[in-house]
Amino acid sequence: MDRLTARQLFDAIGARFGLRWLAGMRGENRAIEIDTSMERRPSMVGYLNVIYPNKVQIIGSEELRYLDALDSRQRWETVQKIFSSQPTALLVTKDQAIPSDLREAAEETHTPLWISPKRGHELLTYLQYQLARMLARQTTLHGVLMEVYSIGVLITGESGTGKSELALELLTRGHRLVADDAPEFTLIAPDVIDGTCPEMLRDLLEVRGLGVLNVREMFGHTAVKPSKYLRLIVHLQPQKLDAPPNDPMTRLTGDVGYREVLDVQVPQIVIPVAPGRNIAVLCEAAVRSHLLKSKGFDPAQTFIDRQAHQMRRLPPW
Known part of the structure; x- marks a missing residue:
């Protein structure tokens, strides 16, 4: 506004x-x-x-x-x-x-x-x-805003990629719902984005085949959260069988990058979706990895440093 x-x-x-x-x-x-x-x-x-x-x-x-x-x-x-x-x-x-x-x-x-x-x-x-x-700047994004391991995570992806099913699975694992389908985001500080749920959608989650579910009534009052700062975006992307192999560095670091929301660079992790993959476990692992990186621990860089150290120990040809 x-x-x-x-x-x-x-x-x-x-x-x-x-x-x-x-x-x-x-x-x-x-x-x-x-x-x-x-x-x-x-x-x-x-x-x-x-x-x-x-x-x-x-x-x-x-x-x-x-x-x-x-x-x-x-x-x-x-x-x-x-x-x-x-x-x-x-x-x-x-x-x-x-x-x-x-x-x-x-x-x-x-x-x-x-x-x-x-x-x-x-x-x-x-x-x-x-x-x-x-009077702060606001925007609405398509996706599901969850609280996972105490941070705000926006789950995005094309229609049919399983965003609501992933949210439902995360709810059963003890995480909390903020908003489904159309969370509203407000820039309350230069680098802080607060996510909330429109009043009409509060406590509701729409799952294909099940219709609209009332999360508060099904899982209890602690399963919903009125607002949460946006700290991470998890983007679900269908995995193509005929796609070229991933870049070697991507295999080490994961498909990570940033998405601009209200002129703020928000970390984004892309998770390929394919039959048989446990997306809920992968999402939790992505959040845990993000938390570690925010504390200065980067496992990919640790592996690269170990490899470089080992190569320096090898005798010259």
Whole structure:
């Protein structure tokens, strides 16, 4: 999402923070938008600032005292500056009495004016997190997102390669389902992608021949996970009998590479699918191998180093 209206934000956080909408109801379509072309992005949320305005201006006790300390002309000019920047909303903390000039200006300029019983730092911390997440870049990928050995693994492949059957087998082996068919991914940090399940598909897994299964009811509450960071992609690929032999290095290292998701390079392992292969065991082994490599242990490189050491020990011809 690259656009968030005042109404959407109020609906998302209103109940949690006991928000009340006091003025500027006609400004409910004012929006916070992400514009990557701007040299300086405006701050999304912060305490009252008339020099570098925030999109959501938090007004606490100190800000109200500052306004009260100004003479009538300075106060009028400051209030005009606050609303001329067209903030998405003004948020007053701790159920403080709102000055009449702020309320009237909010109504005249159609600027949403909210009030909360919560303290400013609590509102600021949560809003920074919530806005960053709601406005983060998102994408939907086809596959099954699982938690395998504590990391998020996306199982991909063409239709009919057995993604759902593999997920079902992994569930019986104690791993957990996050999302089937269309997991949603959000870039919550420069190199962190969080995967979640659309509400409509929550707890469900579709398996050919069996139809839609409710994983939570079949395997228990611990068999599902609401979200997981994406750390590995396992791609299922039908094995062709007439395919040329694998590259010698591929036989040592495996068919490993990377797939770009939201501009992040995610490790990918390709597993050939053929009759008689235990794909669940291979998937678990792929995850274990990835975990070892992430800790600096590379068995293929260890073998290459051993071979090189042995060759150096051989006498010259």
